[in-house]
Amino acid sequence: MVQQDVTPIPAESIHHWDHEADVVIAGYGVAGAAAAVEAVAAGADVLVLERTGSWGGAAAMAGGFIYLGGGTALQRACGFDDSVADMTAYLNAAMGPGADADRIADYCEGSVEHFDWLVSCGVPFKAEFFGEPGWEPMGDQGLMYSGGENAHPFNTIARPAPRGHVPQMADKKQGEASAGFMLMKPLVETATAGGARGLFDVRVQSLVVAPDGRVVGIRARQYGGDVTIRARRGVVLATGSFAYNDAMVAQYAPRISGRPAASIEQHDGQGIRMAQALGADLAHMDATEVAIFIDPQQLVRGILVNGRGQRFVAEDTYPGRVGQATLYHQDNTAYLVIDGAAQEEAMASASPQLMMRPPTWVCDTVAELEQEMGLAPGSLQSTVASYNEAAERREDPLLHKKAQWLKPIGSPVGAVDLRESTGGFTLGGLKTTLDAEVLDVSGQPIAGLYAAGRSASGLAAWGYASGISLGDGSFYGRRAGRHAAKG
Ligand SMILES: Cc1cc2nc3c(=O)[nH]c(=O)nc-3n(C[C@H](O)[C@H](O)[C@H](O)COP(=O)(O)OP(=O)(O)OC[C@H]3O[C@@H](n4cnc5c(N)ncnc54)[C@H](O)[C@@H]3O)c2cc1C
Missing domain, CATH: 3.90.700.10 (Succinate dehydrogenase/fumarate reductase flavoprotein, catalytic domain)
Incomplete structure (x- = not known):
């Protein structure tokens, strides 16, 4: 794979902008869609740039687990008692050594509200628990254990509760249509109804930077030509992981080399590299989800x-x-x-x-x-x-x-x-604040630049539970959209 040039472009060299918006989001998967919903809600004019012909990304193909808890309405409707303290204790143990305790606490405290927000966007959940062993529910049940919470050693560390929340796919066909689609569709519809625009077949390539170091736009490729997009308030990187960038996988997570799974080819690390070229820091680059087939x-x-x-x-x-x-x-x-x-x-x-x-x-x-x-x-x-x-x-x-x-x-x-018989995807990415600002190697936010989803490092350090990616992708996608809209 040829690595794309990610050298930042000086804003002074750009004499014409092809498109502009207050908030420009790269990638229309789960983090991008959540960012778009919140940015338009905050009054911003939003443009989402997507490399493929449609929104969705890996999220629309995903099994749809969203890791949430602390006593969500769905947990209660299914008869489970959960607390923020139990969810926090579980995640601190399960996300592996080096997991960010502040981020875990932040996520757990906001989890009930995040579930309510998803419902308010129209994401459907059926109040039925699926209790069989499995990678995902066999039918359209909405809740399942998705991280070994009720198995050793976690059942000795925190009171177990199922936290894999799955959007309802009424006509679910295992291996064909997946519940992730029923997460993405309402989010995109909500963003669109709020005025967010999508621009497709646009492959984001590098960041445009003002003389004071602020990120003010993006350069991309569309139909073989260059396009420039001005971001008046901020840029959100939501282009996914580096699971399909062989060189990056060999460098950072070599044990998963040659075995990408539950990922898509578009996850080529481009967003991560674009920010690295501006001095962005990275975290948990060795962390991976690993499925056994x-x-x-x-x-x-x-x-x-x-x-x-x-x-x-x-x-x-x-x-x-x-x-x-x-x-x-x-x-x-x-x-x-x-x-x-x-x-x-x-x-x-x-x-x-x-x-x-x-x-x-x-x-x-x-x-x-x-x-x-x-x-x-x-x-x-x-x-x-x-x-x-x-x-x-x-x-x-x-x-x-x-x-x-x-x-x-x-x-x-x-x-x-x-x-x-194993395969998986990478979990590491750009180091961000809890407000999704991208941090540079000195620990300072890069002005105008935000990241969420698998282009950012999230909750997982070494460990994982199903639903963490759609969970922290949507949670911190919202933060990115909200803070970018403030400018
Ligand atoms: C089969 C399968 C099952 C899964 N099951 C689950 C699950 O149950 N729960 C869970 O939490 N996770 C699951 N995952 C993982 C989860 O889908 C991803 O980790 C998650 O979607 C990451 O969110 P994201 O927004 O970072 O990336 P995505 O949702 O993939 O969105 C990224 C978008 O950016 C676009 N893009 C990439 N590069 C560029 C570029 N240069 N310019 C413009 N656009 C670009 C991509 O085309 C894509 O649309 C599953 C994945 C798969 C494939």
Whole structure:
């Protein structure tokens, strides 16, 4: 991939502006749309520049989880009690070492209001809880555990509550249309009704800077030519992550190299690099979401072992945590050991079976399986023996899988080869204030420049929970729009 030139353009060199607005937003995904809604509400004239032919971005393709809590109306309607303190304690533990406690506190305190704001924009939520293991609800249910809150170790740290809020997609077809669309459509309609304009097929390339260092516009490419866009009050960068910029991934998050997932090609890091060229600072560039490509209905019913035949993570936790543990701590090597009865039960429970994986090996005994898999003699046998012994008592002293999933592994027994079965997207990006101002390497805001969504670093440091990206993207997108509108 050829890196685009991001050298800032001096405003004095521009003699003609092709377009202008008070607030110019780059990228019409979730952060851009949320910024547009709030900027027009604050009275600004808003122009959103989008590289593709339509609004939506990764957000419109997303499963639609929005991580919210602290006692939202949806949580209450589904019968769950949650508090800001529990949500904060969970996120401080789950977002990984180095997570920004001030940002987490800010986000948790604003979470109930943010949910109400989404509803006021017309985002629909069905007051029904989905309690099965899964990557997302099977139907149009609105609430689900999406971060392992009710599994070890988080259930010992904070009172669990489901916080994955999912917009209702009435005619949902798994693997086709997704709930993220039902987040994006109302947001874009609200922004448009407020007067926000969208300009499509415009690829933003570099920032235009006044002699005093203030960002006053953008240079972009449209239909093979240059266009200049003046921003009277501020520019918001909302162009997404760098998951598809191979050079940046190799530099900052090499373990995810070659395995982008849950992302789109347009996430090429352009917005991040444009701001870097002005001295912007970065944060959490090594953080990634990591999915493991298997149905959680299978995961919970088996045991996951590494290349030494040993268990390493509770199989009933958030599958993204399983993915991270596998990629980062087990050299991307995992095998799911599952017996015939459990496999059949999993097959019967999930519909459709998009991520259901057939066993790679099936044997009568664990000893034979261990040999077929090429594991060290005795390694898997001792793992299964100690798991079975405790499972008889419905206990898991090693990893604390919940009792409901504990059953001794019987015969026939199979294993799913999950080597190289992970993928994900990057979470790091521009360092910003809680008002979404982009900070430079000296810790000072760059005047006129804001960022939100995955071009900014958000809540996640190393860890992740489903819904964090649409959550902090929309939350801090709003902040960016509101503060840019003030000029
Ligand atoms: C299949 C799938 C499932 C997912 N599920 C979830 C989920 O359930 N919950 C969750 O929180 N996250 C989920 N994600 C991730 C989430 O969608 C993204 O992290 C989120 O949309 C990021 O928001 P954003 O505004 O930064 O980027 P986007 O929503 O992708 O918006 C960025 C926009 O900027 C545009 N753009 C890029 N470069 C330029 C440029 N140079 N000039 C102009 N425009 C540009 C892009 O075309 C895009 O429209 C999922 C993603 C996928 C693909």
